[in-house]
Amino acid sequence: PAQLALAWLLHKPGVVSPIIGATKMQHLEEAVQALEITLTPEEIEQLEASYVPHPVLGHS
Template sequence: LCIDSGVGLIPWSPMARGFFAKDRKRDGSGETARANSDPFAKQLYFREEDFTIAEHVQQIAKERGVSGSQIALAWVLSKPYIAAPIIGSSKEAHLDQAIAALEIHLTADEVIRLEASYQPHPVLGHS
């Protein structure tokens, strides 16, 4: 509807609360304090296909020599209907990586790899 009407979208949490930064493990643990203290993220991003997508993000990041966060942000920015992503940076280096993601242009094959396992999520957080 928005795309057909020419309305730009501003996605919330394009890096999935750190999920695409390799910050979540299938066993529920994580590498950061947020990963270990964010139960809402487990409701949002803890399905098997989420981990498969995160693995594809990391594979492409490794192939390109960049971070998973940069690949996730580059994917968001590859969509012509995205007006601007909402990013949250707790460190200056994270902001630098986000800015550098502007220069990453994914190939059609990379986009297919990233999107192949995606399954729509139910709406959460609203009653």
């Protein structure tokens, strides 16, 4: 799941670098493997189908 989330972020325009919280070498290695995942437009659409954006709070 984390690799898929990172791959999705890397396919989004405007996302320069996702921040990962690797506490173990295995976590870092898995995050790097996300670079090898190529998502099709259909897969991205499916991942985003249930996403509901929330308004940013605290900004005027």
